[in-house]
Amino acid sequence: MLYIGIDLGTSAVKLLLMDADGTVKKIVSREYPLYFPQPGWSEQNPEDWYRETILGLKELLSGFAAEDVAGISFGGQMHGLVILDEKDEVIRPAILWNDGRTAEECSYLNEVIGKERLSQYTANISFTGFTAPKLLWVKNKEPEHFAKIKKIMLPKDYLAYRLTGIHCTDVSDASGTLLFDVKNRRWSKEMCEICGIREEMLPEVYESFDCVGTLLPEAAAELGVSAEVKVAAGAGDNAAAAVATGTVGDGGCNISLGTSGTIFISSNKFGVDKNNALHAFCDANGAYHLMGCMLSAASCNKWWMENILQTEQYAEEQAHITKLGENHVFFLPYLMGERSPHNDPNARAAFIGMTMDTTREELTQAVLEGVAFALRDSFEVAKSLGISIESTKICGGGAKSPLWKKIIANVLNIRLDILETEEGPSLGGAMLAAVACGEYPSVEEAAAKIVKVIDTVQPEPELAANYEARYQQFRKIYPACRTLFQRNSSSISSLAGESCLHE
Secondary structure: EEEEEEOOOOOEEEEEEEEEOOOOOOOOEOOOOOEEEOOOEEOOHHHHHHHHHHHHHHHHHHOOHHEEEEEEEEEEEHHHHHHOOOOOOEEEEEEEOOOOHHHHHHHHHHHHHHHOOOOOHHOOOOOOOOOHHHHHHHHHHHHHOOOOEEEEEEEEHHHHHHHHHHOEEEEHHHHHHEEOOOOOOEHHHHHHHHOOHHHHHOEEEOOOOOOEEEEEEHHHHHHHHOOOEEEEEOOEEHHHHHHHOOOOOOOOOEEOOOOOEEEEEEEEEOOOOOOOOEEEEOOOOOEEEEEEEEEEOOHHHHHHHHHHHHOOOOHHHHOOOOOOOOOEEEEEEEOOOEOOOOOOOOHHHHHEEEOOOOHHHHHHHHHHHHHHHHHHHHHHHHHHHOOOOOEEEEOHHHHHHHHHHHHHHHOOOOEEEEOOOOOHHHHHHHHHHHHOOOOOOOHOOOOOHHHEEEEEOOOOHHHHHHHHHHHHHHHHHHHHHHHHHHHHHHHHHHHHHHHHHHO
C-alpha cells in the first residue's frame, strides 16, 4: 500500500509518497504566495493552499496505481488563524505563525490575565505567533469579521476539512493555539471565555495518528483514488518532523532547520519550564515535548542569499568559508522578531562587528552562525532544567548544508545524527497515515522500522571551545540591543500613526 504525507509549509506545500516499508517513492513541491500587508504582518490565502495541494497530489500520483493509496496525513505550519463563516467559507486571509501584529494582545494576556494563569490553563504563555492573541486581534481590530466566525481552524486542518468535510485538529497543533489544556489534552474552557469564543467553534481534537475520516467522494474522484482512503489527523510541523526523525519516546532530541528553527525534546512526562521560555506541547506519539522555537532560521539564509546577494548558489557561497570559530562578525537572526527564549516581537536582525576588511564570506558565515547561536539559547534553557542532551537528529532544508551542520554541532557541542531520509514533516505525515491504517501498531514502532541513521557529525574540541567563547559574546548582544529595538518599534508605530492621520 501507499501513504501520502502533506507538509503545508510557509512558502510551499511538499507532498511525499511512501510505501509500506517506509521507502520514499516520490516527492512533489508546489509554491504559493506569502503576503506582507504591513511591516511585521504575514498572511496567506487558504484557497492557495488547497489549490496547490490538489495539483501537487495529482502530480505525485502520476505513474503510480492510485488504487494502492491507503492513507493521507499531514504536517504543517502551526499557530496560523483560519476563520470560517456559517457556510464554511474563509472570512479573511490566514494570519500566520510568523506574524507579529499581536503585541498589544500578548501584553494583555501575559500582563492582565497573567502568565501564571495562562501557564495553569495551557502550560504556556502568550507569544505573538500563537493563535489566541490573533483571535483577540480580530476581535479588537476587525469586529465585523469576528462576529462572523463559526469555526476556527489551523492551516493543515483546513486542508483536512476540504478533503474530508470534517472540522478536526490534533493535540500537537492544538497545543500551539494557547486555547488548549496541554496537560489534559482538551480545549481550555477558561481560555475560550477569555477570548470570547464558544468551545463548539473549535474543531474536534484527535491524537495525531487517529483516523478522522475518509475522503469526500468529490475529492476522491478528482484525485482518482478510492473514497475509502483514510485521513489521519496529522501533527504540527515540528511534531511531524520529530516522527520522521525518530524523536519519539523519552529524552529524544531533534533540531529542525526550516523556515523557523526549533529544538524539540520528547518526554513521556508532562513538564513545564518555570519561566515558560520553552513551549510545553503534546507530541504526535501520545506523550509530550518541550520545544524552543526561533522564528527565522533557514529563512535568514534565504533572505541573505536571494534578497541581498541575489544568488541561489548556496553551496558555492559556502564553499570558501574555512575559518570557523574565528569570525569577528555577529548576526542577530531576528528578521521577524523572536519567540524562544526572548518572546520579543520588536527584536530585529543586525550585523555587528563589521570593519573595512569584512568579506562577503564572513557575512555569509555570520548568518549561519547567528542561527546556530540562537538555537543554543533554547538549548541552554533545556540544560538549566537538568535535561542532559548528548546527541540530536537534524532535519529541514538547512540541514542539507554540511557546513551548517558542522557549525551547529560545534556551537552546541553535541553529536548530530544524520538520517538516511531528511524529509521532515512530509515523511512524518506519511508515517502517521500508515499507523492510522494499521500498517504499524504504533508511532514508535513505525519510527524504529523506517528511520535510519547513516552518519554523524562530531564536535571538534578546539573548534567547540572557540565557539563557546563566541557564543558567550553573542548572548550579550540581544540584551544590549533590546531597548533600542523597543524604541525603534515605537518610532515606527508613531510614524505610521501620523501617516494615517495625514491621509
